[in-house]
Amino acid sequence: MERKRELVSFLPVLLLTAVGFASVYAARSSQIGAGSLGYGALFLGIFVAIHIVLRLAAPHADPLLMPITGLLAAIGIMMIYRIDPALAAAQATWLLVGVGLFAAIIFFLRDYRKLDDYIYLLGLAGVFLLVVTAVAGYDPNNSGVRLWLKIGGMSIQPGEFSKILLTIFLAGYLHSKRELLSTSTWHLAGLPMPPAKHLGPLLTVWGMSFIMLLIMNDLGPSLLLFGIFLAMIYVATNRLSYPGMGLVLMAGAGLFAYFTKAVVHLRVDVWLNPWTDIQGKGYQLAQSLFAIGDGGLFGTGLGKGYLLTASGRPLIPALQTDFIFSAIAEELGLAGASALIVLFLLLCYRGFKIAILAEDGFSKLLAAGIAAGFGLQTFFILGGVMKLIPLTGITLPFVSYGGSSIVANFASLALLVLISNRTNSARPLPSASEGAA
């Protein structure tokens, strides 16, 4: 039943993908060749492959996850293709690797709950990746942000993988400690507060995020990690005091960073007023706003926006990664860009729903952590490029160009698929409750 719904949902996605690539081709046929229309065929292949994998190994998995993420990835590669066809080829390769890892996890990690036995190992691995990046990381485009690691000629962003490992660790850890962490001994402004000795985990993760911020010089990954942690500890304990205290701690760290870290200071100043140094520090955000504003209600049309200069270089630095949403907003307008936001909300909705339906605490926490991660990451980067919040350099899940991001997000997705498959298989009438929750 779930797979039939999935197949039906794939059809409009495929249609949209085909129409999208065709319109990019039509608008820019003088610059790009017809051979690249093969991306449509590639997507068809990927969708069929994913569908078969799920039929074989996770037949009861949530039927909307793959159509949603498939559409996101299609929009992403279409936009990347429009910006630079050569980058789209690389992105297609990464998509294949991501789907490969996805299939491998579905096949070999069917009993994902075994991960609960190795959480300390996984947590250590996650921290290790961060430490390695902090020590040996480099900064390829001199943005002042050290997030990259070079392994055998390939650049990867270990932060993306460490995010998953730490989410799994937190799911296991918080699940086992939730009783203890939920106790409250005193009240502050009506909120039940945990005893001071149980603040250890909160302070540890806060400290870690803070050190990450100081060493890697970037707000994005450390804010995201801390945000995921706050969401998960809230789910585990049902105590608002944790996210409350967390936000206070985060504000403190943020203030400290604002006054001591040039990168953070700059990001905040540019956010407050990108116009004072529009040709220098404010250039990127100003150009992003120009692009978004130019989109208007219905956009310029695919391939017709002013994204590239006469020499073919993107007008906005990091257009295909952090600023891909600005390109989408210009060419698809408020109509298309808000549809994309709704798509992300739908992804979060499925994630949280999987968490609610899941039968054991570990699965609930893991699914909620992954869903919260998708939501926060989307909020941070979209809020940044449209001047809602200061810019933090992170990718838009499934849409932005970048191998690490794509592969890591497909791995997270595989975990959500496995959790929902397990829940639905265990229930006697898996499809009956589908519309209820």
Place this chain on the structure above:
Amino acid sequence: MNGPIRRLFYATIALFAALMGMLAYQQVVNAGPLADNPYNTRKVYAQMSIDRGLMLASDRTELARNREEDGLFYRVYPQGDIASQLLGYNDVKYGQSGLEHSLNDYLTGTADEVELANFFDTLSGKQQRGDNVKLTLDPKVQRTALSDLEKLGKRGAVVALDARTGAVLAMASTPTYDLNNLEADWNQLNRDQNGPLLNRVTQGLYTPGSSFKLVTTAAALESGAFNPDSKFNDEKGTINIGGNVIHNWRDQPFGEHTFAEAFAQSINTTFAQVGEKVGQDRLVEYQQKFGLYERPPLELPPDEVAVSGRYVNGSLASPGDSLDPVQVAWMAIGQEKVQVTPLQMAMIAQAIGNGGVMMKPYVVDSILDRDSTVIKKTAPGEWKRPIRDDTARTMTDMMIKVVNEGTGQGARSGKVQIAGKTGTAEVGGGKGPNAWFVGFAPAGNPQVAVAVVVEDADERGHDSSPIAHDVLLSALGM
């Protein structure tokens, strides 16, 4: 755990609603201002397929034309650096400035009054063309102004106005730059401490020094308390006002003298007393009558025309702020916190030379279509009447004395009687003063008004008078 998960989802909805709200704001509400931002090059890019109108000088010298390449039109400035800050740039990467920005609708044929005709051209498949703009700028006068400034090798500004109409005949600012090399030179132009991109005539805010005695004198004469023959005695070359000492240049004492002599020799001690007597209210009233605290209505983009007035910590103060007696005395000699643009000073000279009628300054003579038919012509218009006709005549006589016997002898000409007022404004910081000459000619029948300022000038301020002389004679065809 389902309760908190559900609430977490509601929080996510709230965050995404904020995203939607901001997106709608940027794409709908803020879209217009974003599109109009001069640094947003989209409009420039979209308009590159339009055959942009020419910019012509008053003698039809081409100041800006186009070079076509693959159906796109690129700007060429045949006169190079002659009036770069005034003309401005039109660059796909760096946006627009100057007249290229403020006259864009005419130059692209998208102004309301011409749009319909061009719309039919578009329908019939003709190349979309903008309209030509003819300026009042006289290339000969402009070249004189620029080359005099460049010979000095100092930063400075010269502006010449038609004394009867307010038309801009010359507007030069140094250092200048070649508009044709904008993209290649951009970083260097922005780094340059001398600010070549700055239009010093309209954006440069300078301490007026003694040239501001024009305004003080107008207030003093019309107060009825002073006339050119009013007697003064200066024994010491310094004067104590409210415990502060105001000095003449090198503390020179002038002995017994008249108000006209004090004006010709620019005697600070006398003007400090005059200022004290006239009082703050009347001084400020005349500053406002002469257009300070208001943006002169020139056709440049508003952010390229600075407002003259009293500046405190970088922003324009209210004219009503109350001042100490010593501040009033300093203001009377142009050394308080009053900051003026050369354009403002030229307009003051223009008003005095024009019987007390200040005209709206303008630089666009007419808009022409491609067949040279005039679509729109600027009619000179009165802006203000700061002083009476008889006051203007009295002041003209006093200004003649400055050039013939006083501090402005460097501008004196055997061919025409020039009237003017000098100023040597101390700027501190180990730099030489700003040297001013503000005046007009011929004194008997004023046709051209001029303001010259030279930064870091020689100590007695001799740098600007000869430039004013050359520019006035050039404008008068002598």
